[in-house]
Amino acid sequence: MPKATVKDVLEHATKHRYGVAAVNTLNIETVKYVIEAAQREKMPVIVQFYPGFQDYTSLKHLAFCACDMAEGATVPVAVHLDHSSSYDIAVSGIRDGFPSVMVDGSVLSYGENAAMTKAVVRVAHVFGVDVEAELGHVGDASREEDMDNTDLYTPVEQAVAFVEETGCDALAIAVGNAHGPYVKTPNLDFDRIRAIRAAVDIPLVMHGCSDIPDAQLQMAVNLGMSKFNIATEYFRAMYRALEKEIAAKTFDGSAVGLMMHIREPMIRFVAEKIRLLNPNGFSL
Numbered sequence: 187m188p189k190a191t192v193k194d195v196l197e198h199a200t201k202h203r204y205g206v207a208a209v210n211t212l213n214i215e216t217v218k219y220v221i222e223a224a225q226r227e228k229m230p231v232i233v234q235f236y237p238g239f240q241d242y243t244s245l246k247h248l249a250f251c252a253c254d255m256a257e258g259a260t261v262p263v264a265v266h267l268d269h270s271s272s273y274d275i276a277v278s279g280i281r282d283g284f285p286s287v288m289v290d291g292s293v294l295s296y297g298e299n300a301a302m303t304k305a306v307v308r309v310a311h312v313f314g315v316d317v318e319a320e321l322g323h324v325g326d327a328s329r330e331e332d333m334d335n336t337d338l339y340t341p342v343e344q345a346v347a348f349v350e351e352t353g354c355d356a357l358a359i360a361v362g363n364a365h366g367p368y369v370k371t372p373n374l375d376f377d378r379i380r381a382i383r384a385a386v387d388i389p390l391v392m393h394g395c396s397d398i399p400d401a402q403l404q405m406a407v408n409l410g411m412s413k414f415n416i417a418t419e420y421f422r423a424m425y426r427a428l429e430k431e432i433a434a435k436t437f438d439g440s441a442v443g444l445m446m447h448i449r450e451p452m453i454r455f456v457a458e459k460i461r462l463l464n465p466n467g468f469s470l
């Protein structure tokens with residue numbers, strides 16, 4: 187199947203009231219498990235990569251590998267570059283083959299964020315690349331104030347102006363969600379999600395979905411959010427699977443045996459997330 191675009195996948199999800207798991211990856215194996223899980227569940231999926239990991243895996247290698255595997259998949263698989271904090275990083279992602287990029291100016295002023303987003307959109311759209319932007323600021327889940335401070339949340343009226351001014355294709359919003367392991371259980375602002383969904387006509391993105399309670403994630407899906415970023419929990423699942431097999435010494439000294447054995451728990455983790463994000467039982 188030709189690789190899907192993030193824009194098409196998210197518009198389809200918004201229309202059919204399901205959420206798409208957008209899973210962060212760091213190497214060939216982590217990309218492969220995500221795609222295998224989506225194929226098993228017969229649902230679309232997004233494979234993404236955080237540019238902060240590029241000392242570990244280059245943007246170019248990950249983009250090439252993920253796009254090649256997406257083309258061989260039996261379900262729509264889209265490939266995305268997460269959190270580009272500057273114009274240069276976002277454009278490097280386009281140069282290196284990512285068919286979708288996020289430009290994250292959420293720590294900047296409204297004007298600076300809008301200007302940087304607009305500049306990236308202008309280049310990206312020439313190459314047929316989708317752009318996700320962020321308004322409001324999704325902070326760090328280890329800091330309570332990042333979760334509770336409503337000054338960081340996405341203002342509804344500003345979201346309308348931002349989408350119109352920048353031409354971005356999807357918008358990440360801050361509604362009590364945050365990145366990394368949560369210091370306390372998040373409490374999403376559903377009224378704000380409802381208001382933003384009614385006010386803008388592009389897909390909405392939730393960052394920091396790891397460890398958000400299942401019922402809250404499903405509520406966000408039912409309120410019309412469509413991209414759900416999962417990094418912390420996926421990498422934790424990998425760590426735990428490796429830890430368990432190493433402790434059991436099942437494959438003592440065999441890295442190949444060890445890596446092959448963590449495949450199934452990793453696929454199962456992603457498959458469960460895909461099912462969770464599909465509370466209305468959509469199927470392709």
Ligand SMILES: [Zn+2]
Nearest residue numbers: 365393394415
């Ligand atoms: Zn994020």
